[in-house]
Amino acid sequence: MATFFGEVLSVYSRAVEEDEEDLEENEEDEQIRRELEEKREIHLQWSPEVSESLKSGNKLPCSDFILAVGHNAARFLSVYVLTSENWDAVGHASVWNERSRAVTGQTSEESSCVFYRQKDNPSVLICQVTCYIAEDQQFQWTEKVFDCLQHRELSVTVLSDSSVAEYKTADYLCSSSAPFLRSLHTGAFSGQSVCQTLEQPNIVTGLPAAVLNHCEVHRIPAVVYQCYSDVIGLDSVTMETYKPALTKLDKSIQLDPSPSTDVLRKFVKTTNIQSNLYI
Numbered sequence: 001m002a003t004f005f006g007e008v009l010s011v012y013s014r015a016v017e018e019d020e021e022d023l024e025e026n027e028e029d030e031q032i033r034r035e036l037e038e039k040r041e042i043h044l045q046w047s048p049e050v051s052e053s054l055k056s057g058n059k060l061p062c063s064d065f066i067l068a069v070g071h072n073a074a075r076f077l078s079v080y081v082l083t084s085e086n087w088d089a090v091g092h093a094s095v096w097n098e099r100s101r102a103v104t105g106q107t108s109e110e111s112s113c114v115f116y117r118q119k120d121n122p123s124v125l126i127c128q129v130t131c132y133i134a135e136d137q138q139f140q141w142t143e144k145v146f147d148c149l150q151h152r153e154l155s156v157t158v159l160s161d162s163s164v165a166e167y168k169t170a171d172y173l174c175s176s177s178a179p180f181l182r183s184l185h186t187g188a189f190s191g192q193s194v195c196q197t198l199e200q201p202n203i204v205t206g207l208p209a210a211v212l213n214h215c216e217v218h219r220i221p222a223v224v225y226q227c228y229s230d231v232i233g234l235d236s237v238t239m240e241t242y243k244p245a246l247t248k249l250d251k252s253i254q255l256d257p258s259p260s261t262d263v264l265r266k267f268v269k270t271t272n273i274q275s276n277l278y279i
Contacts, residue, residue: 002137003053026253027133027171028117028265030066032237035271038098040096040097040134040136040137041095041140042091042094042095042137042140042141042144043093043094043147044091044093044094044144044148045091045092045093045094046090046091046115046148047088047089047090047091049090050090050091054148056153059148059149059150059151060148060149060150061123061150062123062124062125062126062150062154062155063121063123063152063153063154063155064123064124064125064147064151064154064155064249064253065125065126065127065155065156065157066124066125066126066127066156066157066158066161066207066246066249066253067126067127067129067156067157067158067211068126068127068128068129068158068159068160069158069159069160069161069206069207069208070129070130070159070160070161070162071130071161071233071234072161072227072229072234072235072238072239072242073128073159073160073161073227073242074128074129074130075234075239076159076239076242076243077126077128077159078128079239080239080242080243080246080255080256081126081128081246081253081254081255081256082116082126083106083256084254084256086118086119086120086254087117087118087119087126088116088117088118088119089114089115089116090115090116090117090125091114091115092113092114092115093113093115093141093144093145094113095112095113095131095132095133095137095141097133097137098134099131099132099134100112100131100132100133102199112128112129112130112131113127113128113129113130113131113133114127114128115127115233116128116188116203118253124253125149127145129207133207134207138199138206138207138209138210139210141207141210142211142214143214146214151218151220154220154221155191155220155221155222156211156215156220156221156222156223157223157225157245157246158211158212158222158223158224158225159225159227159242159245160204160206160208160224160226160227161226161227161229161238162224162226162227162228162229163228163229163230164178164179164228164229164230165230166202167202167228168201168202168227169199178228178229178230179227179228179229179230179231179235179237179238179241180195180227180228180241181194181195181196181225181226181227181228181241181242181244181245182195182196182197182199182202182225182226182228183195183196183198183199183223183224183225183226184197184198184204184212184223184224185212185221185222185223185224186212186215186216186219186220186221186222186223187219188215188216188219188220188221188222189222189223190221191221191222191223193223194225194244194245194247195225195244195245198226204224204226208224208226209224211224212224225242225245227241228241230240243255
């Protein structure tokens with residue numbers, strides 16, 4: 001810049017410095033965003049046998065995939081199905097988000113998202129999900145899991161926990177009517193539902209919704225059984241409500257008709273049961 005007397009002065013520009021600062025901040029923000037995305041990525045760890053098969057380009061043969069989402073749904077399978085020695089833990093999913101913290105080196109038995117396969121009939125697969133899967137992770141979880149499964153002749157059953165406080169009805173709902181089941185299925189599902197269809201304006205949300213949507217798009221027969229309960233925490237009555245949902249799968253899954261008291265005590269530790277009807 002030239003002055004009135006002809007002097008040439010160096011010009012200091014804040015704009016350039018601010019642009020450089022903004023660029024550095026943007027790059028730092030982008031790096032943090034990438035690190036968070038990597039950390040929030042769903043990781044599936046399979047047993048050596050399954051991993052070897054998947055690496056060879058094969059899909060897991062699967063005729064029945066039973067997914068239990070929520071503590072009561074998952075513990076129902078633990079009490080009524082998985083107590084027999086006819087199941088092998090074949091994998092688990094690592095999930096990290098604001099409410100779930102995946103632990104490095106965690107075994108499948110310690111995980112809160114575990115896959116089991118039936119020994120006598122390896123085409124029957126069970127998954128228990130008791131951890132929180134964030135909205136931005138649900139599609140990713142569904143895509144990764146179903147990408148490992150053979151879709152031919154695949155049938156999906158989802159058991160899902162829900163609070164009766166979320167159930168919308170024009171009629172008075174007596175607390176004694178809870179827990180109860182409602183179902184929602186894909187267009188490809190041709191089976192007979194064991195309970196009443198979920199009435200509008202009620203909806204299925206979370207991971208069950210993501211799975212149902214995926215199955216609808218890929219024309220996979222699938223049904224979600226949502227149990228509405230007025231009890232917080234694990235409850236043997238709520239667990240038992242799921243029993244009719246698996247009656248159609250008796251040929252592939254044998255339910256324990258009367259689990260022992262010791263088994264129930266192992267999984268049901270709630271002593272002070274409270275209703276969440278008005279919470």
